[in-house]
Amino acid sequence: MVVSDKDALAVFIDYLSKEKRYPENTIIAYRFDLEEFARFLALEYEMTAPHLQDITTSMVRSYLANLKDEKKKRSARTINRKISSLKSFFKYHLRIGNITKTPMSGVIAPKARKRLPQFVEQQDMGQLLEHTVFPDNWKGYTDKMILTIFYHTGMRLSELVNLKESQVNQEGNNLKILGKGNKERIVPVSTELMTSLTGYMRQKRKDLEGPDTTVLLVNEKGKKLSARSVYLSVNAWLSTVTTIDKKSPHVLRHSFATHLMNNGADLNAVKELLGHASLAATQVYTHNTIEKLKDIYKKAHPRA
Structure with missing residues (x-):
């Protein structure tokens, strides 16, 4: 399926969706990156409606150099994301026959400094979930x-807001989570959490008028939660127990994985629970475990 150049972005976004x-949120990021590249081509090369075949590797490199400019000073992490967006875009159009070669060949991503994922300390999560008084509404x-x-x-934000009641398996005490690429995974939950989930579904029907009974979690109007409202709630509550820089749903995912690893969980098991495609993505949590061991050693060993 060959598409016209003017529809190239729309077709690609439709493919991602x-x-x-x-x-x-991922689709929004792709669109932003590609539109920014298009604006650069219009400004620097007067290519307001460029043919994909006319975009060259040198143009891409010029764009990336512009991002590194002192005034913009984008981080290596941000530049790598933009390179990834461009690579995916041109790879897709190469596959469907809209171009015969990709201008991304020979484009090397800058090395990004590895950052350990931030997480909330175990005792702080205990304080939040066991001792915090939530509003009675x-x-x-x-x-x-x-x-x-x-x-x-340890589920993702998108997985939580789209979690359906039908994905709650009361008999098996687990949740069926629909992750990236429509991949399903089964995550076991405690009897205590399952009781809370079934109680929430029951209370929803009792307290709210005509609530959405397809999705699990709803707002006070009985409607599906938005990703933004969930983010803001998590950020506000984490701010009451931790001073770490990031206070987001993804930090709770990091906390889930880190605490499992710190308490001896098998790396492959954590990989499956998180829904990672490869073990490499999960291995970052072993670094936090090693850092914890180093800290314990320094505090406990007489010769440390």
């Missing part, structure tokens, strides 16, 4: 459920 089933009830589910399962 319908075929790859990428989360909305539907939002307070839902906020606690959000935090509990994130920490007990």
